[in-house]
Amino acid sequence: MPCEFTVTRRVEFSETDMAGIVHYSNFFKYMETAEHGFYRSLGYSVVMGDMDPPIGWPRVHAECDFTKPLRFEDEVSIRLLVEKVGSSSLSFQFRFARLNPAPQEEIGRGRLTVVCVTRTSEGGLKAVPIPAGLREKLEVAPAGLLG
Amino acid sequence: MPCEFTVTRRVEFSETDMAGIVHYSNFFKYMETAEHGFYRSLGYSVVMGDMDPPIGWPRVHAECDFTKPLRFEDEVSIRLLVEKVGSSSLSFQFRFARLNPAPQEEIGRGRLTVVCVTRTSEGGLKAVPIPAGLREKLEVAPAGLLG
Amino acid sequence: MPCEFTVTRRVEFSETDMAGIVHYSNFFKYMETAEHGFYRSLGYSVVMGDMDPPIGWPRVHAECDFTKPLRFEDEVSIRLLVEKVGSSSLSFQFRFARLNPAPQEEIGRGRLTVVCVTRTSEGGLKAVPIPAGLREKLEVAPAGLLG
Amino acid sequence: MPCEFTVTRRVEFSETDMAGIVHYSNFFKYMETAEHGFYRSLGYSVVMGDMDPPIGWPRVHAECDFTKPLRFEDEVSIRLLVEKVGSSSLSFQFRFARLNPAPQEEIGRGRLTVVCVTRTSEGGLKAVPIPAGLREKLEVAPAGLLG
Numbered sequence: 118m119p120c121e122f123t124v125t126r127r128v129e130f131s132e133t134d135m136a137g138i139v140h141y142s143n144f145f146k147y148m149e150t151a152e153h154g155f156y157r158s159l160g161y162s163v164v165m166g167d168m169d170p171p172i173g174w175p176r177v178h179a180e181c182d183f184t185k186p187l188r189f190e191d192e193v194s195i196r197l198l199v200e201k202v203g204s205s206s207l208s209f210q211f212r213f214a215r216l217n218p219a220p221q222e223e224i225g226r227g228r229l230t231v232v233c234v235t236r237t238s239e240g241g242l243k244a245v246p247i248p249a250g251l252r253e254k255l256e257v258a259p260a261g262l263l264g
Numbered sequence: 265m266p267c268e269f270t271v272t273r274r275v276e277f278s279e280t281d282m283a284g285i286v287h288y289s290n291f292f293k294y295m296e297t298a299e300h301g302f303y304r305s306l307g308y309s310v311v312m313g314d315m316d317p318p319i320g321w322p323r324v325h326a327e328c329d330f331t332k333p334l335r336f337e338d339e340v341s342i343r344l345l346v347e348k349v350g351s352s353s354l355s356f357q358f359r360f361a362r363l364n365p366a367p368q369e370e371i372g373r374g375r376l377t378v379v380c381v382t383r384t385s386e387g388g389l390k391a392v393p394i395p396a397g398l399r400e401k402l403e404v405a406p407a408g409l410l411g
Numbered sequence: 412m413p414c415e416f417t418v419t420r421r422v423e424f425s426e427t428d429m430a431g432i433v434h435y436s437n438f439f440k441y442m443e444t445a446e447h448g449f450y451r452s453l454g455y456s457v458v459m460g461d462m463d464p465p466i467g468w469p470r471v472h473a474e475c476d477f478t479k480p481l482r483f484e485d486e487v488s489i490r491l492l493v494e495k496v497g498s499s500s501l502s503f504q505f506r507f508a509r510l511n512p513a514p515q516e517e518i519g520r521g522r523l524t525v526v527c528v529t530r531t532s533e534g535g536l537k538a539v540p541i542p543a544g545l546r547e548k549l550e551v552a553p554a555g556l557l558g
Numbered sequence: 559m560p561c562e563f564t565v566t567r568r569v570e571f572s573e574t575d576m577a578g579i580v581h582y583s584n585f586f587k588y589m590e591t592a593e594h595g596f597y598r599s600l601g602y603s604v605v606m607g608d609m610d611p612p613i614g615w616p617r618v619h620a621e622c623d624f625t626k627p628l629r630f631e632d633e634v635s636i637r638l639l640v641e642k643v644g645s646s647s648l649s650f651q652f653r654f655a656r657l658n659p660a661p662q663e664e665i666g667r668g669r670l671t672v673v674c675v676t677r678t679s680e681g682g683l684k685a686v687p688i689p690a691g692l693r694e695k696l697e698v699a700p701a702g703l704l705g
Contacts, residue, residue: 130594130604131289131587133282135336135458140278141470142439146572149436153571157631163571164429164630176435180474186536189282189605190598242480277447277457278440282605288617289586293425296583300424304484310424311483311576323582327621333683336458337451389627425583427576429630434572483576 118256122155123196125216128189138186145179148211148227151195155209159254170235172245177206178230185215185224192217193224198258205244206232207255210263226264265403269302270343272363275336285333292326295358295374298342302356306401317382319392324353325377332362332371339364340371345405352391353379354402357410373411412550416449417490419510422483432480439473442505442521445489453548464529466539471500472524479509479518486511487518492552499538500526501549504557520558559697563596564637566657569630579627586620589652589668592636596650600695611676613686618647619671626656626665633658634665639699646685647673648696651704667705 126147134140153163165172187193194214201208211227234242246252273294281287300310312319334340341361348355358374381389393399420441428434447457459466481487488508495502505521528536540546567588575581594604606613628634635655642649652668675683687693 129587130281130590131287134277135280135282135284136467136469137282138469141473142278142436142443145436145439146570149571153631162631173430175430175432175480176477178474178476179435180472182472183470186469190594190603276440277443283614283616285616288620289583289590292583292586293423296424300484309484320577322577322579322627323624325621325623326582327619329619330617333616337447337456424575425581428571429574429576429578431576436572 118254119155119158120199120256120258121197121262122151122158123194124151124154125192125194126150128187128191128193130189133189138188141181141183144181144183144213144225144227147193147195147213148179148181148197148209148229151197151211152209152229152231155197156251159251161251165248168248170245172233172235172248173242174231175234175242176229177232179228181225181227183225185222187213187215187224191215198262199255200228200258200263202247202252202255202257205234205246206230207247210258265401266302266305267346267403267405268344268409269298269305270341271298271301272339272341273297275334275338275340277336280336285335288328288330291328291330291360291372291374294340294342294360295326295328295344295356295376298344298358299356299376299378302344303398306398308398312395315395317392319380319382319395320389321378322381322389323376324379326375328372328374330372332369334360334362334371338362345409346402347375347405347410349394349399349402349404351393352381353377354394357405412548413449413452414493414550414552415491415556416445416452417488418445418448419486419488420444422481422485422487424483427483432482435475435477438475438477438507438519438521441487441489441507442473442475442491442503442523445491445505446503446523446525449491450545453545455545459542462542464539466527466529466542467536468525469528469536470523471526473522475519475521477519479516481507481509481518485509492556493549494522494552494557496541496546496549496551498540499528500524501541504552559695560596560599561640561697561699562638562703563592563599564635565592565595566633566635567591569628569632569634571630574630579629582622582624585622585624585654585666585668588634588636588654589620589622589638589650589670592638592652593650593670593672596638597692600692602692606689609689611686613674613676613689614683615672616675616683617670618673620669622652622666622668624666626663628654628656628665632656639703640696641669641699641704643688643693643696643698646675646687647671648688651699
C-alpha cells in the first residue's frame with residue numbers, strides 16, 4: 118500500500134517569468150502532476166466520470182513554501198506523501214527538490230487537500246465517501262517523513 | 265452590424281518569461297479574450313450549451329506574427345476584425361498595439377479560424393451552420409482594414 | 412495610508428479546466444494581479460530594478476482555501492488586505508468574491524508572503540529592508556478585517 | 559546532422575479547458591518544448607546568454623492547424639522538422655500525434671520561425687548570424703517530410 122509517489126520534470130521556458138525563475142503558480146501545477154500520477158499508479162484517474170455516481174475531486178486547500186528558486190532546464194522532483202485519508206477527503210504533502218544542476222537540494226514544500234464529491238440533482242456538489250477500491254490502496258506516510 | 269471589436273489589457277507578471285517579455289503563447293489567449301468579448305457584445309457567449317443542438321467552437325487554425333516585444337505592465341489593445349463568415353466557420357484577424365508606454369505602435373498581428381460544431385450521437389463532432397441570430401449580426405470588415 | 416486594495420476581473424476561457432471551473436493555480440495569479448495593482452496604486456512597481464540596490468520580491472509562502480467554484484465569464488473581485496509589514500517582508504490576505512452572476516458571495520481566501528531581496532556579489536539573494544518610501548505608505552488592516 | 563527531433567508528453571489536467579480538451583494555446587508551448595529539446599540534443603540551450611555577444615531567439619511567427627482534439631492523460635508526440643535555416647533565422651514544422659489511447663493519429667501541424675538576435679547598445683535588438691557551431695549541426699528535412 119503506497120504512501121508516496123515521485124515524478125520528475127524539466128523546467129520549461131514557458132514556466133519562467135521575467136525574474137528568471139519558475140513562476141510560483143507553476144508549483145501548484147507540479148503538485149497536481151504528482152497527485153494525478155499517483156492515482157494512475159494505483160490504477161485510477163482523477164477523472165472518474167464513469168463511476169456510479171460520477172465523482173470529482175475539487176481542491177479545497179493548497180499551500181506552498183518556496184525556499185530556493187527553480188530555473189529554466191533545471192530538473193526537479195516532486196515527491197508526494199499521503200498525509201491524511203479522511204472519509205471523503207485526502208491531504209498530501211509535497212517535497213520539491215532540484216536534482217540538476219548539482220548539488221541536489223530541497224527547494225520547496227507544499228500541501229494539498231482535495232474532496233471527493235458528486236453532483237446533486239439540484240446541480241450543486243456534495244461530499245461522498247472515497248471509493249472503497251481507491252481508499253484501500255492508500256496509506257498514510259510515516260510521521261517521520263511528514264513535516 | 266459590427267465588423268470589429270477591441271479590448272485592452274495590462275500585461276500581468278505571470279505572462280512574462282525569462283526573456284523579460286510576454287511569452288508568445290499568451291498572444292493566443294489575448295486573441296480569445298477579444299473573440300469572446302466580441303460575442304458577448306452581440307449578446308452571445310462562446311459557450312452555447314443551451315442551444316438546440318448544443319454547439320461549440322473549436323479552433324482549427326491560429327497564427328500570429330510578432331514584430332515588437334510586450335513587457336510587464338504595458339497596456340495592450342487587441343483589435344478583432346471579422347475576416348470571413350462561412351456557413352459554419354468564422355475567421356478573424358487581430359491587431360495588437362502597445363498603448364502605453366508611448367509611443368503607441370503595432371506590435372503584432374494574428375488570425376484565428378473557428379468552426380461551429382455539435383456532438384454526434386457517436387460522440388464525434390460535426391460542423392453545423394452558425395446560429396442565424398448570431399450570423400445576421402456579423403459583418404466582414406472592409407478590405408482596407410484587413411491585411 | 413491604504414491597508415487594502417481591490418481589483419475585479421472576468422474569468423477567461425483559458426483559465427477554466429475540464430471540470431468546467433477555474434483551475435486552482437489561477438487563484439495564485441489573481442492574487443498577484445491584486446498585489447501588483449496595489450503597488451502601482453502607491454506609485455511603485457513590483458519590478459524595482461532601477462532602485463539602488465535593485466530589489467526584487469520573491470514569494471516565500473502562498474496558500475488558498477477554495478470554498479465555491481468560479482466559472483467562465485463570472486466576474487470576480489480580489490480584495491487584498493495588508494496583514495503584516497515586517498522589516499523586509501510583507502504578508503497579504505485575499506478575499507475572492509464572485510460578483511456576477513448573482514448572488515454575490517465569497518468563494519475563497521488566500522494569503523501571500525513576499526520578501527524584499529537584492530542580489531549579492533556572489534549571485535545569491537539576501538533580504539534587505541523594504542524601501543522607506545514604500546514602507547511608509549503601508550498600513551496593516553484592522554484586525555476585524557483579517558481572518 | 560539531425561533534421562528532426564521528437565518529444566512525447568502526457569496531457570496535464572491544467573492544460574485542459576472547460577470544453578474538455580487541451581486549450582489551443584498549449585500547442586504553442588508544446589512546440590517550444592520540442593524546439594528547446596532539439597537544441598539541447600545538439601549541445602546547446604535556447605538561453606545563450608554566455609555567448610559573445612549574448613544572443614536570444616525571439617519568435618517572429620507561429621501557427622498551428624488543429625485537426626483532432628487532445629484530452630487529459632492522452633500521450634502526444636511532438637515531432638520537429640527543420641524547414642529552413644536562414645542566415646539569422648530558423649523555421650521549424652511540427653507534427654502532433656496522439657499515441658495513446660489508440661489508434662495513433664496525427665492531430666495537428668504547426669510552424670515556428672525564430673530569429674537570432676543580440677542587444678544593441680541603445681537597448682534594442684538586432685538580428686545576428688546564427689552561431690557557426692550550432693548552424694553546422696542543422697540540416698533541412700527532406701522535402702518529402704515537409705508539408
